Amino acid sequence: MRELLEAVADGSLSPAQAEAELNGYVTGEAGRFDAARQQRRGIPEAILAEGKSVAQVVELAATALETTDRALITRASDEQIDALESHSESTATTLERRGTTVLMQTPDYEQLSLEATVGIVTAGTVDGPVADEAEAVCADAGATIDRVDDVGVAALDRTLDQVERFREADVLIVAAGREGALPTVIAGLVDTPVIGVPVSSGYGYGGDGEAALAGMLQSCTVLSVVNIDAGFVAGAQAALLARTVSNARSDGP
Structure with missing residues (x-):
């Protein structure tokens, strides 16, 4: 405790950093940021921009940058991203945008690296934004990403053409809307864990991702399923699996 107080007094530690060390979280006007989640859970807290000013x-x-040297922001609007870019320019942090997801890092951040590959697959272009969110989480975790887009089952040949790539991944995230068939098909062709992400595309009965979710939950091939449009959750699950694979490879036989 004394060392923390002395560090704050001499300016080598900010009050927010000290609070993060003491409590694991930092309280501000915008809410509490869970600065200890990476150490506790293996996944950093993401800042959901949707619904926030x-x-x-x-x-x-x-706050995330000050206490953890990186920030992961999901579902950001163009206006929010413009403001984040301005903040990045004024503070010498880097900013990488993937769709509506933003990754920011200070110069002191040491990028994680995993010896594992996450395959991210979309059935169609409309599934891209959800896959972007999952990809940002996996990239932040340090996994190698192999992205395969627009291989939906309406033209099964384009799915089968990529099977060898699917089999090389350590874990697969497969995003699909409509009836959600793609994850169930791919799961029957690989021995890799598959995480299905139903996407709120389609229309009519069962639209907005409901049919896709039901189809994946009823899959006769073995796969895991997250909620509709839950790209972050799929990415987090895949990142945890990738870390386990990487640790096993590092430990050796």
């Missing part, structure tokens, strides 16, 4: 998103991102 521009000022709240920037404040939470700044």
Whole structure:
């Protein structure tokens, strides 16, 4: 405790950093940021931008950068991303945008690296934004990403053409809307864990991802399923699996 107080007093540690060390989280006007989640859970807290003001998103991102040297922001609007880019330019942090997901890092951040590959597959272009969110989480975790887009089962040949790539991945995330058939088909062709992500595309009865979710839950091939449009959750699950694979490879036989 004394060392923390002395560090704050001499300016080598900010009050927010000290609070993160003591409590594991930092409290600000925009809410509490869980700075210890990476150590506790293996996945950092993501800042869900949806439903928050521009000022709240920037404040939470700044807190994340101050206490963990990186920030992961999901479902950000163009206005929020513009503000984050301005913050990045004024603070010498890097910013990488993947669709509506943003990764920010300070110069002191040491990028994680995993000896594992996550395959991310989409049935069609409309599934891209959800897959982008999953990809950002896996990239932040340090996994190698192999992205395969637009291989839906309406033209099964394009799915089968990529089977060898699917089999080389250590874990697969497969995003699909409509009836959600693609994850169930791929899961029957590989011995890799498959995480199905139903996407809210389609229309009519069972639209908005409901038919895709039901189809994946009823799959006769073995796969895991996350909620509709839950790209972050799929990415987090895949990252945890990738880390386990990487640790096993590092430990050797």
